[in-house]
Structure formats: C-alpha cells, structure tokens
Amino acid sequence: xxxxxxxxxxxxxxxxxxxxxxxxxxxxxxxxxxxxxxxxxxxxxxxxxxxxxxxxxxxxxxxxxxxxxxxxxxxxxxxxxxxxxxxxxxxxxxxxxxxxxxxxxxxxxxxxxxxxxxxxxxxxxxxxxxxxxxxxxxxxxxxxxxxxxxxxxxxxxxxxxxxxxxxxxxxxxxxxxxxxxxxxxxxxxxxxxxxxxxxxxxxxxxxxxxxxxxxxxxxxxxxxxxxxxxxxxxxxxxxxxxxxxxxxxxxxxxxxxxxxxxxxxxxxxxxxxxxxxxxxxxxxxxxxxxxxxxxxxxxxxxxxxxxxxxxxxxxxxxxxxxxxxxxxxxxxxxxxxxxxxxxxxxxxxxxxxxxxxxxxxxxxxxxxxxxxxxxxxxxxxxxxxxxxxxxxxxxxxxxxxxxxxxxxxxxxxxxxxxxxxxxxxxxxxxxxxxxxxxxxxxxxxxxxxxxxxxxxxxxxxxxx
Ligand code: ADP
Numbered sequence: 001x002x003x004x005x006x007x008x009x010x011x012x013x014x015x016x017x018x019x020x021x022x023x024x025x026x027x028x029x030x031x032x033x034x035x036x037x038x039x040x041x042x043x044x045x046x047x048x049x050x051x052x053x054x055x056x057x058x059x060x061x062x063x064x065x066x067x068x069x070x071x072x073x074x075x076x077x078x079x080x081x082x083x084x085x086x087x088x089x090x091x092x093x094x095x096x097x098x099x100x101x102x103x104x105x106x107x108x109x110x111x112x113x114x115x116x117x118x119x120x121x122x123x124x125x126x127x128x129x130x131x132x133x134x135x136x137x138x139x140x141x142x143x144x145x146x147x148x149x150x151x152x153x154x155x156x157x158x159x160x161x162x163x164x165x166x167x168x169x170x171x172x173x174x175x176x177x178x179x180x181x182x183x184x185x186x187x188x189x190x191x192x193x194x195x196x197x198x199x200x201x202x203x204x205x206x207x208x209x210x211x212x213x214x215x216x217x218x219x220x221x222x223x224x225x226x227x228x229x230x231x232x233x234x235x236x237x238x239x240x241x242x243x244x245x246x247x248x249x250x251x252x253x254x255x256x257x258x259x260x261x262x263x264x265x266x267x268x269x270x271x272x273x274x275x276x277x278x279x280x281x282x283x284x285x286x287x288x289x290x291x292x293x294x295x296x297x298x299x300x301x302x303x304x305x306x307x308x309x310x311x312x313x314x315x316x317x318x319x320x321x322x323x324x325x326x327x328x329x330x331x332x333x334x335x336x337x338x339x340x341x342x343x344x345x346x347x348x349x350x351x352x353x354x355x356x357x358x359x360x361x362x363x364x365x366x367x368x369x370x371x372x373x374x375x376x377x378x379x380x381x382x383x384x385x386x387x388x389x390x391x392x393x394x395x396x397x398x399x400x401x402x403x404x405x406x407x408x409x410x411x412x413x414x415x416x417x418x419x420x421x422x423x424x425x426x427x428x429x430x431x432x433x434x435x436x437x438x439x440x441x442x443x444x445x446x447x448x449x450x451x452x453x454x455x456x457x458x459x460x461x462x463x464x
Contacts, residue, residue, distance in 0.1 A: 002124045002452075003033055005125045007128065007132060009039050010038055026059060045068055046067070048070075049064075051064050064111070069103065070103060072100075073100045075131070078097075079131050082100065084266075086165050101167050108174075113138075113142065127148070127178070128151055133175055147451050148451075151447060155389065172196065176212045182222040185389045185392045222446050223393055224362075226368045228439045231348075255417060257276075257290055259355045265306070267357075270312050271403050274316070276410075277319075279410040279413050294332060294334045298310055353382075353413065354381075363390055364389060367398070371428065376425070376428070380428075384401070385400075385401060387402075397426075399416055
C-alpha cells in the first residue's frame with residue numbers, strides 16, 4: 001500500500017477525532033503510515049516558521065502557521081469571500097480582490113514548497129477542498145510527477161457562474177494537474193465537465209476520463225458519507241439520553257422539529273424561518289403542538305456577510321415568536337451555539353421532522369446524520385432542499401423542497417407532520433439503505449481506489 005499524503009486547510013491534530021471526514025482520513029493515513037499536512041490554526045504577526053512535525057496516534061503531521069496577511073488574504077479573503085460565495089451560486093455576495101487572489105496563490109505555492117521535499121517516490125497525494133485549487137500545479141512545477149487526487153467538498157457551479165471569478169482559468173488549470181478530481185454530485189461533475197469542454201478544449205475519453213491539456217484525468221462524483229454505525233450507536237447512548245431529558249420539559253407532548261446548521265448564508269435559515277411563519281399563519285391548529293428548535297452556531301464571524309446573517313436571524317425569530325407565541329409556547333427556539341455530536345444524535349432521534357433546506361450545499365451531512373439516528377420503529381421525516389448534494393442520494397425517501405418556495409416548504413412541513421407511520425418507515429428505510437451502503441469508508445475507498453497504482457496515470461495517457 002503506498003503512503004498517503006493528506007492535505008487540507010485544517011487537520012484533525014490535537015482535537016477530538018469526532019467527525020466523519022477526520023476519522024476517515026485519519027484511518028486511511030494511519031493504515032498507510034501517512035502524513036497529514038495543513039494549517040496549524042495559528043496566526044502569527046511575523047513570517048511563518050516553516051513546518052512543525054509531530055506524530056499522533058499513528059499519523060505524522062506537518063503543520064504551518066499563517067501570517068496575519070495570509071490569514072486575511074488567503075483564508076478570510078479569497079477562500080471565504082470569493083470562492084465560497086461563488087461556488088455556492090452567490091455571486092452577489094462575492095468580493096473580488098486581486099491582491100487577495102495573489103496571496104491565495106502565494107500560500108498555495110508556499111505549502112507546495114513545504115510539502116515537496118517530504119514526498120517520496122511512490123506516495124499518493126490527496127488534496128482537499130477549495131483552499132488549495134492551485135497546489136497540485138505548484139507541486140508539478142516543483143517536479144512532483146507521482147499520483148495526486150483532489151476532492152472538492154463544496155459545489156461546483158455552472159460555468160456562467162464560475163466564470164465570474166476573474167481568475168477562473170488559472171484555478172481550473174491548477175485542478176487539471178491532478179490525476180483524479182472528485183466532486184460531491186453528478187451535477188457538480190457535469191458543471192465542471194462543461195467548463196473544461198467549452199473553455200479548455202478538453203476531450204471526453206469515456207469511463208469518466210478526459211484529456212485536458214495533454215493529460216488524461218479521471219473526473220468523477222464521490223458523494224461523501226458519514227459513519228452511519230457510529231451515529232446509530234450515539235443516538236441511543238448516554239449523552240443522547242441526557243440531551244433528550246434536557247429538552248423534554250420544553251417539549252412536553254409537542255412534536256420536535258429540528259434544524260442543525262452552521263450559521264452560513266448557504267444554509268437557507270431565514271427562508272426556513274419564514275416558511276415556519278407561513279405554516280403558523282395558515283395552520284392555527286398547529287399552535288402549541290409543535291416545537292421548532294434551530295441549532296446554529298455562528299461561524300466565520302470575521303466575515304461581514306456572516307455578521308449580517310446573525311442580525312437577520314435574531315430579528316426574524318423575534319418577529320415570528322412575537323407574532324405567534326403564547327404564554328406557554330415559543331414557536332422557534334433558536335440556539336446560536338454548538339452541541340457535541342452525541343447530544344445532536346439524541347435530538348435527531350426524537351425529532352419528528354428535520355429541516356435541511358440549504359440554498360446550495362456540497363453534500364450536507366446533517367441530512368445523513370438525521371437518517372442514521374432514527375428509531376426504525378418510529379422514524380421522523382426529512383425535509384430536504386433539492387439543492388443539497390444529499391438530494392441526489394436521498395430523493396427516494398426525503399420530502400424534496402425548493403428552499404426559495406416558502407409556501408411549498410410550509411406545505412411539505414404540514415405533509416410531514418401528518419405522515420402516517422407506514423409511509424414514514426418506507427421512506428426512512430430507502431434513505432437508511434443508502435446512508436449505510438455509501439458511508440464514509442465507501443467514499444474514501446472509492447476515491448483512493450481510483451488513485452491507486454493499478455489505474456492508468458494521467459501523464460502516461462496518450463491524447464485520443
Ligand atoms: P458544513 O460542512 O457546511 O458545515 P455539513 O452539514 O456537511 O455542513 O456538516 C456539518 C457538520 O457539523 C455535521 O457533522 C454536523 O453534525 C456538525 N454541526 C452542524 N451544526 C452543528 C451544531 N450546531 N453543533 C454541533 N455540530 C454541528
């Protein structure tokens with residue numbers, strides 16, 4: 001087995017290894033005696049010190065600090081104020097700044113230079129996510145000709161949207177240096193395919209292979225999964241029961257409607273609140289009978305658009321509670337904080353309905369976690385945005401909604417709350433099968449298999 005080199009902005013070092021991706025990568029790296037490279041999480045005033053090397057539970061880590069200028073330009077700037085909004089179809093929220101792109105490119109180059117001397121002949125490199133679209137090309141320019149894969153965890157939009165990034169061509173030329181490029185969904189893969197066919201004169205070679213700039217590369221969808229067994233186990237664990245007993249006094253006999261999201265404008269939380277307002281406006285009989293709890297810890301608070309969202313949610317929930325609440329009932333319980341995974345698992349399990357309604361989302365793991373945590377004898381209903389990556393896999397069981405259609409969402413909530421047990425079970429079984437079969441191990445193994453030494457290498461393929 002070749003040694004695996006994982007590269008991602010944040011590594012799982014030092015923290016809990018909870019979280020599907022952290023565990024999956026950790027396992028793959030430990031099995032192969034691998035190395036995980038990334039940002040230390042520290043920001044320094046002066047020039048970075050190079051890399052810090054250490055070992056943790058069988059995995060070697062190499063991390064580097066970011067300078068304040070790099071943190072601003074690379075992380076908060078280009079990654080999260082240009083790439084993140086555009087990739088989530090929000091050109092209106094994007095900020096395009098040449099100097100930030102220059103810092104993004106410099107950080108990719110600096111990371112490549114730090115990694116290159118540590119690569120050995122048969123290593124396999126696996127780069128993660130939008131922070132490092134240029135890093136593969138940098139490694140090639142530094143003489144690395146070994147196997148190299150890239151997985152994009154967020155959506156890839158249609159070319160008309162992607163091309164609003166002034167440096168779109170350079171980004172895709174960067175990606176074309178990899179041997180395998182993985183996307184979350186076939187829709188994302190198709191958008192990327194359209195871009196390379198139209199903009200780069202690529203040729204389809206069949207079987208997910210393309211010739212791009214003289215190299216043959218594999219371009220495929222690998223929908224990321226969760227550790228479904230772990231979530232099923234956590235949902236009946238001690239912490240799950242503590243969480244359930246804490247929420248019970250507020251719940252009484254009411255049905256729990258649950259939302260769990262990082263506070264991000266891509267998650268469609270304001271639209272969800274508005275849809276709840278519509279439901280309460282039309283269905284007076286539901287007043288006092290349902291309890292909507294939205295857990296949404298603030299994230300990226302240093303980015304302006306995220307602070308705006310916080311204000312919007314505070315105002316909307318306040319208004320809806322003011323309009324529809326009563327002495328003994330608060331319609332929306334909105335908690336701007338995070339909870340441990342084992343707590344969440346307990347809440348998922350007793351929820352009658354889970355609202356996962358992003359405007360766009362690479363996959364959305366909350367949808368899968370909710371499914372895995374259900375009681376098979378009495379499962380809840382998943383209301384899922386058609387624009388979440390998970391919709392491609394879960395359409396057989398979820399109620400799919402358009403998150404911009406407020407009445408449609410209110411109708412779907414009503415339908416879910418009235419759904420009879422046989423239909424709930426049938427829908428849940430269909431989803432649970434996929435969540436278990438295409439879990440995090442399946443995802444990791446599928447990707448790594450396509451990068452393995454018995455597959456043809458990009459650079460060795462002759463143009464069709
Ligand atoms: P994203 O990666 O955009 O945040 P996902 O739904 O794919 O969205 O993954 C989010 C992960 O973070 C899930 O594993 C989920 O359990 C966790 N998470 C989301 N919201 C919370 C929260 N409020 N408290 C704790 N964990 C959360």
